[in-house]
Amino acid sequence: MIVGEDDRSLDDRPDEVTSPASGRRRNLLWFRRELRIHDQPLFEALDPGRDEVVAAWVLDPRDHLDVVQDFSRAGNHRLRFLLETVRALEGALQRSGVRLVVRIGSPEDVLPDLCRDLAIDRLCFVEAPGTEERSIERKLEHRASVAIKSLPPETLFQIDDPRGFARDLPEVFSSFRRTAERGLALAPSRPTPSRLLPLATHASFDFGSVPEVGAFGLDDEPSDPRAVLGFEGGEPAGLDRLRDWMFSGDHLKDYKVTRNGMLGGEYSSKFSPWIALGALSPRLVAEETFRYERERVANDSTYWLRFELFWREYFRLYLLKHGRTLFRAAGPSAMPMTWSGNERRFDAWRSGATGIPLIDANMRELRASGYMSNRGRQLVASFLAKNLGVDWRWGARWFEHCLIDYCPAANWGNWAYAAGVGADPRGFRGFDIVKQARRYDADGAYVAHWLPELQELSGSKRHAPWLAGGPAPIVDPARSLEVARRRWESAEDFCRRNP
Template sequence: MSTAIVWFRRDLRLDDHPSLAEAAGAADRLLPVYAFDPREFGEREYGGPRSFAYEKTGGHRARFLRESVADLRERLRDRGSDLIVRHESPETALEGLIETTDADTLFHQALPTAEEQRVERAVEAVCADHDVEVRSHWGHTLHHPGDLPRSPETIPDTFTPFRKEIEVDEVVREPIDPPDGLPGLPSDGIDPGEIPSLSALGLDEPPEDERAVLAFEGGEAAGRERLEAYLWEEDRLREYKRTRNGLLGAGYSSKLSPWLNLGCLSPRRVYAEVERYERERVENDSTYWLVFELRWRDFFAFQFLRHGSQQFRREGIRNRTDLEWREDREAFERWCAGETGIPFVDANVRELNLTGFMSNRGRQNVASFLAKNLRLDWRWGAAYFETRLVDYDPCSNYGNWAYVAGVGNDSRDNYFDIVGQARRYDPDAEYVRTWLPELSSLPADAAHEPWAARELCSAYGVELGVDYPEPMLDLEASYERLR
């Protein structure tokens, strides 16, 4: 009788799950397992000589994770199986379960970052000690590393050549349908375990806010519903390229990132649905562009395979030892609180704090403000996003931050003109006024640049320094230093 364990990680789904499909076909008995790793919660030291502490997982992401695990368990139970849940490190949890079940094979998802790989190695060591065969599958990206025109270790450091090479002869594997039935559990006596509560994870309930773009609910069911709604019910994909820089509401972009990053949705399933949409509705620059963005996601994942922990260093993969970074905690706290006095920055950060989400346009601007205008250590901002984002992904997050900070996959030294961006993407200041109600009475220009319209602000009852902060720096002077 063969017994297989499937260790779930950031692949919390049944659909297009290579490990589950293989294990279901090969083993007589199957034990699905998820471990809430205590190292993922609570305060963490960011490594390196000038380390700092931050909270690794915040409330919005933890809630989404719990919901995703609960949904997976329900789906497995519907198929006569279960999900064994533990609140301890995967290596400890799996060692106990290997001993109880006498398992002979362990399947798991392979992931690209050093921290995730360290856990993999620890689990593999336990398996070696118990004579358990390990089979790992790559399933987190759209393109399989084995299907790239060249090995991930040699891919270009800039996106455009990477994308062009892929597009010449594109290979995206067909998603694998979920198994119809699953082998039974190894024995009746195994405690299924409880999904730890937020307080057991050391967290409070995160805030809820009716202004949120979407009520993000974790799990494969909710992820498939979102895909269905965005493509088919609301028919938004046809206009994605035009709307994707939006700031308000559910419809301006797909909002698939939280489900993609915990693996509730497979990027190949999204791709297959885009192809179906192209056949059944329309094929245009918008349908192309959603896949284009998924390739950005792949690009960052493969960059981490290529450069390893170098990606987390302040100097980045470009080894920018020439840049001076400030370590001003007070300035950083103002940025975190959305109290910089620059409305477009503050509105975005407050949205993040209250909902766990921020648009791509917002992320680029607040990151540029922190790393370029304030010249604060960009990793402080990245770590703050790591805590707060419901869709946090180590590669997309640190990769994008390093890119904006000028130490990553972009050889230019660009920065964002924050007020110019605010005027362009929020012309009526509707977004800023939504998240900064204290400015809601102001005309658009004044809402974006209150320091340049003090008298007008007073006439509308808004006193800078009283109702809304004075700007924490002279933006124009900071651009002068960057030019």
């Protein structure tokens, strides 16, 4: 949503409509980014004794298939993971007695039609923090001829009014973190009903089916064997990962030490793909960290995983606060930076051909697997926006295309932060790629893993192949970072002179 627009909750509409013949209420539950059964907010809206239920999931072509620049908003890896997640949801709902209707189209058109065809009394959904999503919600309010029950955006903390809370959100994460840890309680996960009342439908009703990736003209490529993990979409896979990584593998106790790794499956939790689609509840993850502390050990690492969840919460609230300004070149901070539209540089960056091995290896991993380490994301974002000077929004869109854990708030919030136009825009931030390479890939194992042409070089030489006769990078890392610093200082000086 955008602060200042009509914030009126859709829940202001009456929701006590019932079908007179049975005394029961016919509910359509619209699943969006909460594609799970455990800790399901939609179930809170139901009266188990009177509410009959059918579920719906709508693939919106505008979110996934529209072409931005020269690529679709969702690439094959992201779309495959999403469709696997929906199939898993379909099975879980069916075991609870509920059918899932699958449609492709604009939700504001599809859902009113479904409500009419199924004689629905009430449409239920969870509001989203994104601006496009909020626009759809407003259109539904005007087009649906049934009662609407909208639930507030999901939060990790117990926040009764997320929109109201977001209006006063600090611009600096550390301030939010202190406020949250002192004055907010983590919200408990919700109970899972053992059974739901299925809504009776005509035998000829077409529920639809979850499509394959190939139906959209994309190649359903197998997972690259070099990938850190064979990610499988869906709630069962997400719960398995939570159990295996945290408890069976006992990795949580070392998380803060290992989290900046780039090779292997266990250096970080890698819960983010399931959390991004709501196949794994952040509330449950937080609860499990406390259980781990009770049963095993409590240390900086066990806290640090919750700390990462706080960042996710912050960016969701940040999007609620700033709305469309988050997607502008100057960002919420209105920093008057000058960005390049250099397509040659952008193409080199996204294809992993900048000549800087640590950047290229991360970008090739992203393209081949749909995933990249947190350290890698920080480095490649800084390099595009700072060293190459390219419009940071191009990078955010490419991440949207590639990442299986794409989340609008986290993706755009992190990119704006990296570009210096988002949260906490204090001072110039840019990574010294050479120093980062020495610190996080000293032996060059990671870059050689994704850039086999470097395997003949040894150790640190892998990070500067041009010194061994290889081609020069498209920019000099040190000089380009200094140019970026001067560009930042010029913009900062302009802001001081024009408050």
